[in-house]
Amino acid sequence: AYADALVRETRRAVESQFGPVAGSRIGRLGPCAGMIARQEQLQGYEPGLGRRQLSSYIAGLEPQKPFHDVADYPWCASLAASASTLMAELRSHEHIQELWSSGNRDA
Numbered sequence: 001a002y003a004d005a006l007v008r009e010t011r012r013a014v015e016s017q018f019g020p021v022a023g024s025r026i027g028r029l030g031p032c033a034g035m036i037a038r039q040e041q042l043q044g045y046e047p048g049l050g051r052r053q054l055s056s057y058i059a060g061l062e063p064q065k066p067f068h069d070v071a072d073y074p075w076c077a078s079l080a081a082s083a084s085t086l087m088a089e090l091r092s093h094e095h096i097q098e099l100w101s102s103g104n105r106d107a
Contacts, residue, residue, distance in 0.1 A: 003030070003037040032058045 015023035042054045070076045
């Protein structure tokens with residue numbers, strides 16, 4: 001019920017913003033919302049790339065691979081330059097258990 005309501009309201013917002021045809025283009029959101037609502041997790045192992053755990057994904061949309069070439073994403077350089085700030089923010093919330101799934105805590 002939650003996933004259906006989420007998709008319905010998202011479709012309504014998309015159609016309001018971008019017109020009635022746009023709502024028909026978010027079909028992949030339903031399975032993603034369902035996975036979140038059911039608190040499902042996908043686990044896998046790819047030789048040479050390691051173990052991964054997903055709490056949600058949108059079919060056909062990257063990132064589906066666990067590692068990417070940073071040259072394909074120039075904005076990564078600015079993130080890398082701020083790595084210590086980002087890590088400090090994450091660590092400051094580490095003690096709030098309800099923010100993290102077991103996969104996040106174990107990583």
